[in-house]
Amino acid sequence: MNRRGFVGGLAALGLAGPLAARELVWDSGAPAEAWGVQLYTVRDRMAEDVRGTLEAVAEMGYREVEFAGLFDWTPSEMRALLDDLGLRAASSHHPMQVIRDDWPAALDAAETLGQSLVVLPSLPPDARTPDGLRSLATELNRAGEAARAARARGLELGFHNHAFEVTPLEDPVRRGSPERPLDILLAGTDPELVGFELDLFWAVEGGTDPEDWFRGHPGRFHAVHVKDRSRSGEMVTVGAGTLDFSHLLQVGQDVGGVRHAFVEHDRPRDSMATLRDAIRYLNSLPG
Numbered sequence: 001m002n003r004r005g006f007v008g009g010l011a012a013l014g015l016a017g018p019l020a021a022r023e024l025v026w027d028s029g030a031p032a033e034a035w036g037v038q039l040y041t042v043r044d045r046m047a048e049d050v051r052g053t054l055e056a057v058a059e060m061g062y063r064e065v066e067f068a069g070l071f072d073w074t075p076s077e078m079r080a081l082l083d084d085l086g087l088r089a090a091s092s093h094h095p096m097q098v099i100r101d102d103w104p105a106a107l108d109a110a111e112t113l114g115q116s117l118v119v120l121p122s123l124p125p126d127a128r129t130p131d132g133l134r135s136l137a138t139e140l141n142r143a144g145e146a147a148r149a150a151r152a153r154g155l156e157l158g159f160h161n162h163a164f165e166v167t168p169l170e171d172p173v174r175r176g177s178p179e180r181p182l183d184i185l186l187a188g189t190d191p192e193l194v195g196f197e198l199d200l201f202w203a204v205e206g207g208t209d210p211e212d213w214f215r216g217h218p219g220r221f222h223a224v225h226v227k228d229r230s231r232s233g234e235m236v237t238v239g240a241g242t243l244d245f246s247h248l249l250q251v252g253q254d255v256g257g258v259r260h261a262f263v264e265h266d267r268p269r270d271s272m273a274t275l276r277d278a279i280r281y282l283n284s285l286p287g
Contacts (some may be wrong), residue, residue: 035282036064036090038225038264042271046071051081056272058085060279066223066262067092067113068121075112080115090260091223093160093196096124096136099143107146111153114258117223117260118147119158123165123181130169131179137188144193158222159185160197166206166213171265186217198222198256199264200243201227201235210248214256224252225262226278237274238263239281246285 037057039046045053050071057065064089070078082089093113098106099120110118118142127136144157147284165181186196203210214221224250228241238245252258265284268274 015212020237021094026173034064034261035062035226035279036066036260037062037197037275038066038093038260038262040093041263041265041268041275043068044271054081054085054087058087058273060276062087062263062275062279064088064090064260064262066090066117066260070109075109079113089113089114089115091118091119091158091176091262093121095122096120096127096139096261099139099157103143103146107153107155110155115156116154117156117195117197119160119223121160122162128164128181128249130179130184133184134188137194138186140194141188141190143264148193154194156222157193158195158197159189160225160246161199162202163206166203166208182213191220195257196225197225198252199225199227200245200248201225201229204229204243205233211251214251214258218255219257221252221256221258224249224256224258225263225264225266226261226282227266235266236277237265237268237281240286245282 032155039053039057042057043176045056046069050073054065063086065082067089073081079089089227092110092113094106106118109120123133124138126132138140140157140159147153147157161182165185167180169179169181182196185194196217198210198213200210203213210224225240228236228238228243228245230236230241234241249258249261252261263275263278265271265274
């Protein structure tokens with residue numbers, strides 16, 4: 001892809017939807033400053049030193065973060081730190097239990113942090129059948145309506161996939177079903193209320209092509225997890241595997257509706273080196 005085109009296009013997307021005004025407006029002539037990081041990648045460092053970890057992330061050139069917990073910091077304290085470092089909290093992950101039991105508080109925290117997305121990172125156990133998935137879609141619509149209800153929040157609910165959600169469900173009668181969990185959720189949720197965060201690694205691991213998801217559901221994928229995969233199926237540092245990020249990110253932007261790209265690695269050997277090598281690679285893309 002043309003990395004400047006990706007950066008400059010984040011705010012200019014025709015598919016950006018009703019939340020476009022809340023997205024960052026990057027200078028199209030600037031370096032690739034729109035890259036984000038899912039902080040789960042550096043959870044080991046965050047547990048030891050939140051400030052030092054975020055300082056290092058900012059120094060590498062990342063400008064957006066996606067939270068997987070605040071490590072005992074309050075939303076106000078974290079917002080002040082992010083502002084001081086020139087970082088933006090674009091998103092956070094919360095389990096279904098939070099959405100069901102403590103959604104107003106989660107939305108308040110997201111608003112304080114300045115987020116535009118709040119993401120369900122995985123399916124709850126009761127949503128792993130066709131009926132369970134359709135029931136979950138109804139719940140997500142209600143939660144998405146609550147997120148949108150206070151327009152000043154500028155918040156949107158999202159869903160993040162793993163391999164299971166892109167794999168056809170097993171049907172003991174038909175011995176295999178064409179239905180995939182992500183298909184059911186995409187069909188059952190209101191595009192105005194629920195977006196999706198496509199994890200590129202898990203989409204491929206589940207036997208699908210991320211481009212097909214973007215083209216099959218234009219404008220529905222507002223974020224991606226930028227994760228790489230080796231030929232043997234291992235999760236590796238971005239740039240060390242086989243995924244064609246130049247192409248996938250371009251299609252994601254132009255067709256899928258992608259506005260945020262978060263680098264992630266679930267099990268890095270050296271979490272800081274993983275982030276450093278990833279952004280070097282992304283910044284080396286043509287453009």
